[in-house]
Amino acid sequence: MNEHLLQHVWLHRLYDASQLTTEDGQKVLVIDPGQHNRNQGPDFLHARIKINEVELFGSVEVHLKTSMWERHQHTGDKHYQNVILHLVWQHDSDFNLSIPVLSLQGRLSGLLLDKYAKLVANAGSISCAAHLPTVDPLVLSQWKERMLVERFLQKSTLVELLLNRLNGDTAAVFWCLLFRNMGMPVNVDAFESIFFSVPFPVWTKVSERIQVVEALLLGQAGFLEAVSEEHYLVLLQKEYRYLKSKYELKAPALLVSTLRMRPAHFPAVRLAQLAMLLHEKRNLFTVATKETNLSAVLQAFKVTANDFWHRHYSIDHATVFREKHLGLNMIHNLMINTVLPLRLMIALRKKDAEQQDWVLQVLADLNAEKNHIMTYWKQAGISVDNAADSQALLGLYRNYCSQKKCLSCAIGTAILKGDTIHFKRAS
DSSP states (O other), rough: OOOOHHHHHHTTTTTTOOOBBOOTSOOOEEEEOEEEESSSSSSEEEEEETTTTTTEEEEEEEEEEETTTHHHHOOOOOGTEEEEEEEEEOOOOOOOOOOOEEEEETEEEEEHHHHHHHHHHHHHSSSSGGGGGGGGGHHHHHHHHHHHHHHHHHHHHHHHHHHHHTOOOHHHHHHHHHHHHHHTTTHHHHHHHHHHHSSSHHHHHHHHHHHHHHHHHHHHOOOOOOOOOOOOHHHHHHHHHHHHHTOOOOOSSSSSOOOOOOGOOOHHHHHHHHHHHHHOOOHHHHHHHHOOOOHHHHOOOOBBBBBGGGGGGEETEEOSOOOOBBOOHHHHHHIIIIIHHHHHHHHHHHHOOOOHHHHHHHHSOOOOOHHHHHHHHTTTTTOSSHHHHHHHHHHHIIIIIIOOOGGSHHHHHHHHHTTTSSSEEEE
16 A cells, blocks of 8 residues: 555545544545645645534545654644545554544455556556456547647647747747757757757758758767768868858757667768758748648658768768658658647647647548557557557656556556455455
8 A cells, every 4th residue: 555546545435435434433424535636735625524414624634654644744734724534544643633534444445456556566568458458448538638638738838948948939949849850769859959059040041052051960960070081071071160160159068879770860861851951941830830731731841861861871881872851750750749739839829729620630640650659559459540649648658657657547547446346355
C-alpha cells in the first residue's frame, strides 16, 4: 500500500462501504469523496460525509498511518482547519484529536491490491498490456481522445513560449519549429540552437543563394572546420568565414550529434535539405499557416538537397549516388510537429473552431508515425491507424506508462475497478 493508491481508492470508492465506522465506533456514510487537491493543503476538498446522522462538508486528509498527522505537523496548520475526516490505511496512534479517523485496512479487495502490485512491478514497456483486451473499447477510445488533446495543448504551449521569445514574430516561430523538427529524433535541441545563433532576418537574407545558406547552416553546426581540397567545400568554407565575420556570429549553445542514427537522419543531410527549404520555399510560412488543402501543404515541403549531397551523407565521405529528397514520412512528421501545433495555437488565440477542427481532421488523414513506442502498442493489440492515434499513444506512453502513473490513467482505473465488486478482505 502507498498513499497514492489510498487516495485513488478513496476517490473512486474502491473499498467495502458496508458498515463503515470511525476508530471510535461512529457510523460513516460517504456522500461525495471530494475533489482531489494536488496543491498545498488536504488531499481532498469539498467532501461530504455523514458521521452518525450529522452531515459534514469539508476536507479529507489521507495518510498511510494516523501518526503521520503529527509527523507532517498538520496540527495548528491553518490549511487543515477544515478537515472533517482523517483517512488512513493503518490506525497506529490514539493522540487526542477531534477529527474522526477512518481506517480502510481490511476493506479493500485482495484482487485489487494484487493487480495493482503486478501493474507497478511489471518491467514491460506497457504495464497493463496483458489486461488491455478486458478494457471497454469506449474507455480506450475516450482516453485516446483526451491524450491527443493533452499532447497538442502541450505542443501549443511550446509555440507560445517561442512566440514570446521571438517577440511575437509568427514567421520566426514557424522557422524555429522547422529547424527543431528537422533535427529529429536526436538533434532537435541542437538544431534549435543553430537557429537562435543567427538573427532571424539574416536567415531570410542569405536564403537567396543556396551555397550561402548552406554555408551558414553547416558552418554554425561545426561541419566546415576540417581542411579539405574538395572544391565545393572550399567554396562553403570561404562563404562561411565571410558570414561569420560580417555578422559577428558565435557558436551555438549545443553541439550537433552524429552518433547512432540512420543515414537518412544524418545531420549534414538534414541541414542541406533545410537549406533548400529556406532557399526554394520563400512562401512556405504562408502556405503552412493559410492553405487548407492538405495535399498542397504537403507538396510545399517537397525539396531535394543540392547536387553535392547525392553522393554524400556527411561532408568528408563520398558514397554511391542517391538523391537526398525530403521523404514523405519526414514531411508528415514536420506537419505533425511544426505546422499543426502552430495552426492550433493561432486557432486557439482567434477562437477559430473551424481551424481547430481542421487540425484534428489532418491528424486523422496523416499516416501514423513509426517508432519503437508504436511497436509496443501494436504488440499489446492496440491499433495505430493514423497520426491521431500515434500522437495520442505517444502522449499516453510518455506521460503515464513510462512513469507508471497507472492510477492517474483511465485505462489503469478501469482495470483496477474490474474486480473490486468482489470484496475478498485483504489485511
